[in-house]
Each structure stands twice: as structure tokens, then as C-alpha cells.
Amino acid sequence: MKFDNNSLMEEFYNTFIKERYPDITMEESKEICKGPWKYFLFNMESGNFLSIRFKYFGTFVVWPKRALMMLEKLRYRFKKQRIYPDKYERKKEAVLKFLENENNIR
Numbered sequence: 001m002k003f004d005n006n007s008l009m010e011e012f013y014n015t016f017i018k019e020r021y022p023d024i025t026m027e028e029s030k031e032i033c034k035g036p037w038k039y040f041l042f043n044m045e046s047g048n049f050l051s052i053r054f055k056y057f058g059t060f061v062v063w064p065k066r067a068l069m070m071l072e073k074l075r076y077r078f079k080k081q082r083i084y085p086d087k088y089e090r091k092k093e094a095v096l097k098f099l100e101n102e103n104n105i106r
Contacts, residue, residue, distance in 0.1 A: 009033055047094030064102045071095045 013029045024032075036054060043050050051061040074091055077083040083091075 047091065047098075049094070049098040062098065064099060067095050067098050067102075071099075 009030050010026070012033070013026050017024055017029050040052055040054075040060065043052060049062040049067070051059055053059040071092065074083065074088060074095070078085070078088040
């Protein structure tokens with residue numbers, strides 16, 4: 001059985017939210033449900049590599065070896081001209097900053 005994101009949110013809204021919180025609309029309910037994941041996506045794309053903890057899901061972290069692989073992949077993409085130089089520099093600096101902080105912590 002395959003579930004659709006929208007159908008799951010509708011079922012959740014109709015089952016739990018609608019009666020308990022009549023002032024909240026379906027769209028507001030969707031925004032509330034998606035909020036933590038938007039925050040997660042924003043932090044991962046920002047290049048800060050913060051560890052993020054979600055209750056019941058666990059902690060999401062970037063491991064140093066994974067960051068090294070990201071750096072290698074960036075260099076490869078830059079060498080093959082598959083990434084713009086400014087984007088390469090920005091991402092490279094973020095990864096190097098993370099690795100430097102990791103080395104200072106350990």
C-alpha cells in the first residue's frame with residue numbers, strides 16, 4: 001500500500017486536529033507539520049552543518065568523513081566544470097570551516 005503525503009496530512013487533520021483545534025485550517029495544519037522539515041532543509045543547505053534533533057526521530061549530524069567525501073565530490077565537479085566557481089568556493093569554504101571546527105573540538 002502506497003501513501004500520499006497530502007492524503008496522510010488530510011487524515012491527520014480530520015482525525016486529530018479538526019475537533020480539538022477548530023480555528024486551525026487544513027493549510028495551517030500542513031504548515032505546522034512541514035515546519036521542522038523546512039528548518040532542517042534550511043540548515044543543511046546553509047552550509048552550517050549543525051546537528052539537529054527531532055523528538056522521536058533522533059539527531060541528524062554530518063560526520064567528518066562524509067564532509068571529506070563532499071569536499072572530494074565538489075573538487076571533482078569543479079574540475080569537470082559541472083559547478084560554477086562562486087558556488088564551488090562557497091561550498092568548499094563551508095565544508096572546510098566545518099572540518100576545522102571538528103578538528104578543534106576533538
